[in-house]
Structures are given as C-alpha cells and as structure tokens.
Amino acid sequence: MHCKLICLGKTKNAHLSSLIQEYIEKLNYYTTFELVVIPDAKTSIKQSLAHRKKQDTSLLLKHIKATDNVILLDERGKEMTSVDFAHFIEGKQSISIKNIVFVIGGAYGVSESFLLKTQQCISFSKMTFSHQMIRLFFLEQLYRAFTIINGHPYHH
C-alpha cells in the first residue's frame, strides 16, 4: 500500500520541516510514503473566504486520481484512538487498497466537491492546530499505527 499526504503551503519553519522529514524516513521502513506539498495559491485580502476555499479545493483536486482512497483530516471528522487508527490502516491493507491518500485542507476548509471524492473524514483532535503542525501530528500517528500493526515497541 502506497501512502500519500497532500497538503497546502510550504513549511517555512526549518525545525518543523526537519522533524517532518525524520518521520517520513521512519515511515519508509514500513510503507512507501510520499508527502505532496502544493504551493499556496496567490490570494489577496479582498478575496472572500468562500473564494479561497474554492481555490484551495481546486488545487487539491488536481492531485487526486479516480483510484485513490481519499481520507480527509478535518476537525469535524470522526475521532479515533491510536489503536483504532491502526486498525483503520490495517483494514485498508486487508482489502488491498493500493493508494491511500490523506489530505489536510487549507485554513478555510474544502468545498463540497472535494467531500464527494472523500471516502472518510478523520479528526485528530477537537482542537484546531496550525495546518503546518498537523502534518507532524499526522506523521507521528501514521508511524505509530504501523508500529502497532507490526507489534513493534513504540506505542504504550
């Protein structure tokens, strides 16, 4: 199973960027993982939030293939424990999903047209985290999920 994370906006903080890279390397022990960072769209303050949301959605949709199994990370989604999330990933493996694509929307969310392409929507917390930092949280949880699936000592 190939895992991908698609998100919007380059990580400007060098330390965060390095931490993200460290988790990608760890993940590649268990799966082929790819991080796709779509550069932020040029926006002006005058643009409405609805317009920015539409713009972000259209950028994201360009990276989704018809055969992708798309999981949106959104605070309104279903919350899971780390063990539930590991079972969720294992479930995808067991039904021979080839490409699992996780998506972190922009700061203004995604439009309905994106939700129609989405298989599941998962929330990592009721809290709002910066959409930069949520990448790191996601990578730690995906790594943790693979250690749980493989019975490796990382998760207590």
Add this chain to the structure above:
Amino acid sequence: MHCKLICLGKTKNAHLSSLIQEYIEKLNYYTTFELVVIPDAKTSIKQSLAHRKKQDTSLLLKHIKATDNVILLDERGKEMTSVDFAHFIEGKQSISIKNIVFVIGGAYGVSESFLLKTQQCISFSKMTFSHQMIRLFFLEQLYRAFTIINGHPYHH
C-alpha cells in the same frame, strides 16, 4: 497569571527542542511561562509498570506547591475545542489564579495521589502522542488560547 508546564524526560531531538523554545518565546509575549523538565528516573526493565508510575508520580509531586492550580494533560481527560480551552484559561485569569501548572505525566501515567492534587484533567486528543511531542501540541494550544483571548489574528 504565571503559567508552568511540568513534564518528565529531557527532549533529545534538537529540532523538537528548538520548536518548543520558539513557542515559549511567543508565549512570553502574553504571560510569564516556565517549562520545567524533570530528568527521567533511572529505571530497569525488571521494574513493574506500577513501580515506574509511582516513581514518576513522586518526582512530579515534588514540584507541586499547595497554592498551585494543577491541570493534568491526560488522554482520559475532558476534550475541548481551542475556543473552549481559551475560555478555560480566561476563566482562571478571571478568578485571579496566580499559578496555573500544567502537567504531562510519564509514559505510564500518574498515581491516584497525584490526581488528588489535580483540579482538572484535560485531553488534547483521543490519540496517544509521544509525551515529548505533546509538549509542542500543548504550547501551540496555549499560545493559540492567548491569541483568542486577546483577539489577535492567529486562530481561524
């Protein structure tokens, strides 16, 4: 109001350590914030989990004063949105709490003797994060809370 975070075990990852430091600097714009890192107790594999939990609890208790308002961060605690958390902090300010002390327990949790000293127990996620990384999540949320309280543009 003086804010403190007490946690166990030095952050070994230099990038994570730098990110934590960046948030502490940002936080000091809004409040006096102090991070207390208690060195890990020397443990052997032979020791039971109950023993390690007791050992961690005793280390943490040494840093708690009778006048501290203690908030334990634990995945079994109450979940909040970022706005709820901001109101929670604002509530503490409004009743003139002088020292608010957040505590992240060790990997084996804390004993009942610690819970007796705890005013509230908050969960940041149903998921389990490394007790190193949860420090960063906490600092981002505490910073976010102060921006919400002060009406500053950070939280959407």
